[in-house]
Amino acid sequence: MPKYEWPEKSKRAVLGRRISKSDSPDKVSGRAKYASDVKRPGQLYAKFLRCPHAHAKVVSIDVSAAERMPGVKAVKICEKKGPGSEILWALDEVVGVVAVDERTAEDALQKIVVKYEKLPHLVNEQDLAGAGDRAKPAAEQVTGDPDKAFQEAEVVIEGDYGIPVITHCCLESHGQVVEWEGDNLTVYPSTQNVSGLVGQFAQPLKIPASNVKIRMDHVGGGFGSKFSPDSWGVESAHLSKQAGGKPVKTFLERDAELFVAGVRPSHFARIKLGAKKDGTVTAWEHHSWSTGGPTGGGMAPLPYVLSVPNSRKKHTAVATNTGPQRAWRAPNHPQACWLTFAALDDMAAKLNMDSLDFYLKNIQLAGERADLYRRELLKAAELIEWKKKWHPRGDPAPGHLKRGLGLGFHTWGGRGHASEARLTINPDGSVSVDIGTQDLGVGTRTVIAMVAAETLGLPVSAIKVNIGRAPDYPVSGGSGGSTTVGGVSAATRRAGQNALEELFAKVAPALSAQPSELEAVGGKVQMRDNPAKNLPWRQATARLGVTPLVVSGKNAAAASAADGKLTDQGVGGVQMADVTVDIETGIVKMNKFVAVQDCGLIINEKTAESQVLGSMIMGVCYSLFEERVMDEVTGRPLNANMEFYKLAGIGDIGDFVVHMWKDDPEQDARGVIGLGEPPVIAPGAAIGNAVANAIGVRVPQAPFTPARVLAALEKKGGLSS
Amino acid sequence: MPKRDHAGPPSELDVSRRGFLKGAGAALSSGIVAGAEALEAANRAAAKIIGPGKTPVTLKINGVNKALNIEPRVTLLDALRDELELTGAKRVCDRSSCGACTVIVSGKSVYACSMLAIEAQGKNIETVEGLSVAGKLHPLQQAFVDNDAQQCGYCTPGFVMACKAFLDKNPNPTIEQVRKGLGGNLCRCGTYVGVAEAVLQTAGKKGGRANA
Missing domain, CATH: 3.30.365.10 (Aldehyde oxidase/xanthine dehydrogenase, molybdopterin binding domain)
Structure with missing residues (x-):
């Protein structure tokens, strides 16, 4: 097993450089397709009727007029929102409508009649004394002897400070396109959690996780708010099913995005x-x-x-x-x-x-x-x-x-999360790395390519990076807590080092060398102590015959002594x-x-x-x-x-x-x-x-x-x- | 907040806020006044009422005429995105606050979310998709790439078009002019430093975040 570590600083060809992100040209030209840009054949559009009250009991719901409207394909009262249910915040969704276009769906919402019984609410917390039984004090924590320390202190100050609730305000609102084919579901989400969504959609929809596919190229902001399918994502899947499995697109309006999506x-x-x-x-x-x-x-x-x-x-x-x-x-x-x-x-x-x-x-x-x-x-x-x-x-x-x-x-x-990279070296010398991760715009694709390029001694442009598909690509953690770049770079480094070990074994005889004497540098596989003895990359990979070399590398979430210092x-x-x-x-x-x-x-x-x-x-x-x-x-x-x-x-x-x-x-x-x-x-x-x-x-x-x-x-x- | 440089082009109906037409007027005293003026204008123009059903509309986009059949209430933004699959312009605030839907109409940057498609007929509409020629990025787009002026990228196409219109009008801007003139576009990831550098680089000044 190779010793997993980063090359010494003086020997780095790629790491630490200033490299423009590989997907920027798509973003500046409008070619980059986000989930909210997806248009599937026969696509329908969902809208949700939202509760106008901060705290209320649903008394009755009449959706019949909406159901009769031309162009309306499905109407559904949301899970646990039927008569008798309690709504805990304003703008929570109550009824979903699917129609041929957004405007028809909006028109249909106007036809739905929901009667509420208003309940007492609390929406502002700055005045703690006014919070009544909504205030839930936790046990006091004491370290050292604060009473004695304050008595002995030469200067004491006291002050009130505060910072209010703010929202994520993702520019691409929360949402997705869902599409059924029989009992198989394909989701085009706006998410920070490509691999994790498979199980999260399967479980509430009561279908095997193996029936779920996730597809996402770009996400228009998440900042911590896009890890789950969301109630409206699952509702949309139900609505799509009700509409005969046709693709259904749901993206929150700006008011809901600001106030219910985190x-x-x-x-x-x-x-x-x-x-x-x-x-x-x-x-x-x-x-x-x-x-x-x-x-x-x-x-x-x-x-x-x-x-x-x-x-x-x-x-x-x-x-x-x-x-x-x-x-x-x-x-x-x-x-x-x-x-x-x-x-x-x-x-x-x-x-x-x-x-x-x-x-x-x-x-x-x-x-x-x-x-x-x-x-x-x-x-x-x-x-x-x-x-x-x-x-x-x-x-x-x-x-x-x-x-x-x-x-x-x-x-x-900021330690790297659990992540697996699958690196393929083809006999023609081309290289790809597959990871079930996502690029929130931080340059994850580019980082993966840079690590693979550094490891294999190739230019960054020689690495094709495939992300944003699950379960097609190996599982990688959600992008939260500054864990992604550490996770994908450590996994890619390991995959690269593992791949070289196998490649060197195939190439060594041609150079009359031991595999352990070889290195991959500057587009060549060469003897470390005698670089003149080398094979250009493509000649080296040709030694693979007709079978591509497919090798994995895994980063574990928890540190272990054997890990080396790839992430900390x-x-x-x-x-x-x-x-x-x-x-x-x-x-x-x-x-x-x-x-x-x-x-x-x-x-x-x-x-x-x-x-x-x-x-x-x-x-x-x-x-x-x-x-x-x-x-x-x-x-x-x-x-x-x-x-x-x-x-x-x-x-x-x-x-x-x-x-x-x-x-x-x-x-x-x-x-x-x-x-x-x-x-x-x-x-x-x-x-x-x-x-x-x-x-x-x-x-x-x-x-x-x-x-x-x-x-x-x-x-x-x-x-x- | 800096003054916004976006101007809605004069409209045939003198009703540029579709929010009013939809009966969803903004809860602002100035908005209500504008709404009253718009109502009068709409009454005056009553003879020209079209819809509410679908109606033929022709839009000249990036130099090419496109024939559509849409309801008069469809915005230019929704027509571009849903009917023509020109999805570069994004729908974010949907009410003239953020600039993610910026396109250029008759030479001026416009919030496409707040212009009806029927109002845009007979005008020259430029979208981000028309900016690069034969797959080669426009120098401004290249400057965005070089200066890492995009993260999630959702505000980027609108920002690129706002910068294009800004540079057409101010080919040799100072940083102060950039900061004032591009106040109509909002970014959540925080790319403004790169955007400003990209505009200056395009104007031949520098580009402080380009590859060292």
Whole structure:
């Protein structure tokens, strides 16, 4: 068995280069087909009637008029939504209609009569006292002796902080095309979980998993919200069956996409901190609460990154009548990061310390990666010119424009998931890699090709990558938690090394060598110690005769000593923001945003950098714009569209600097670590702290909108700085 | 948010928001006012009422006339996507907020979700599918690839067309003009840095994210 490892940095021909993604030409030309672009012969369209109430009992449903409409092919009351059932959030689907086109299906929805009995609802959780029996407190957690530590603390601060529910807002809404052939189902989904959907569709439809095929080339965003078939996916399969098995296309309208297809839980907290006068943090206490819908919301990892030796933690989940939570890029970390670093930053201000010095003073609380954080903090500070630009809280400059700096740092796991790659070397020298994975736009296809190319000593263009089919291709995990690139690259590396072992056995006699003396480099199979003895790749593969070489490689989800260092988990990363706040309008403007990010071995520097840039922009979105707004009275969402559910535009982001931590041999030696989540965690903290530094007062709740900035300034005592 | 550069072309009916025609007016005071004006305009034009059944429509798309038989309520976007299988333009917000459906009509970038197909008759409609010639990417498209200006790619075709219209009007833009002029297109994955570089590269300036 080969020793699975990455080549030494000096010997890498492909890994670490900046390579454009192989599927970008299809995306820029409109050729890339998403599930929402699929049009199957005879395709019908599904629409769902949604409950207008946040909490209600279904009394009766009359679908007869809709059924009689010309062009309507199937009408079905959704599972567990019949008379007597309880609806727990507004916009939940109640009845599905399939028709010849979307407009006819929409018209048919108007003909359905559902009578509801309204029940009491709770949709807003910020006021915990008003949550009544919807509040479910969890057991208190105590570490060390917080009471004694607070008594002994020389400085104590206390503050309230919060961040509301936001949604995934995938541009391609959730949905799929389903098509039956007898009892065999083909699904064209928009998913982060190609291999996993096979069983997830089979089980509720009560068909063997072997009857399900999944087909997906591209997905228009997921961010953690697209792992399951969804209730509407399964309903669509039922509706399709009812319509004679014809293909049925279902994609959520924007209002449903924003409010029923996944949200990120809120997080509010009252935080108390104790420290010594020299800045050493000694005590932490918090009471947090959150909602992610009907099941409430779990406690974020507080305090974040820094383990305070004495702490008391209380958390209360609040069950609300709102669309349920789903994993949202780095679940619970952005909330934890913002809450923690806001409180810490307030402590630094109280101590009259430069917050950078304050964090460096406490960096040992970061544990095993303390020194990495220290170095990353210093690098980021250099890039944003922290020491030159920093001032104590409250920009002393005259006028209405106040400038400030803030920072935050983060951590994430990111070990490669379970994944299998099937690599084929054909006698004509062509190579393909099949993996049942998906490319969310991060460059997964390109990464697989780069790893195979590096391993086989071929150009990247020589590798054909096949993904997005199940069960046709070997099983690969869902794309969540920054696990994909580690998983597929480790699996591909193993498959490549396994394939070479078999190929070398066939080629060795022709070179009068032992298989162990051979290597594949620069389009040749050659003797390691005597490269002049070689066969060009095609002549080497011709030795396979007429049978292609098909070899697998597997990455296991859990680490084992025998694995070598192909993938690892645990990263740091530091972000610093420079903002200007207009204290007359309350508008926060990004000037500069710096990220320093480690992620082990970098396969494609260009796409790695894009992950960081994209995360930072997403972070600007949730720091300055994004917020789900629910109407207390009706229990309905007030901003179920993209005018009022706001994202940042190209003019809102300022100048970005990304520094990939690539020149550190110690980090490189750890192998591949996922990068999708880490850089999205710290923007709230960095931007929120920059706002406080600029205007001299804490804006306690994200997003830092003009209204909240002005409210904080008013509380402070007006516009004077 | 920056000012949007998209302009709806003057319409024969002076009713450019199909949302009004569908009776789904936006819950905005300005929207209601616009709706009232549109109602008056629609009344004036009552003699021209067509539909609600299917009606023949001819659209000139990427230089080629296409004959369709569609209901008057069908948007240009749905006509492109569902009838002509030109699926580059995407339906995302479906109400003029995000730009994923951007096409160029009579030289101006337009949200195809908010223009009826019947309004687009007799006009020159350019879609992303017409931008590359004989399989060769337009320099702007190549610049998107080089600067990694797409992740999931769902906003990309609309963004490409918005950038094309922007560059036709501003062949030598500054970064400030790029940031102001392209505010009408939203991306969820966060590709704006690459998009801005791609526009500058196409204008012959740089392209800071291209292959090193």
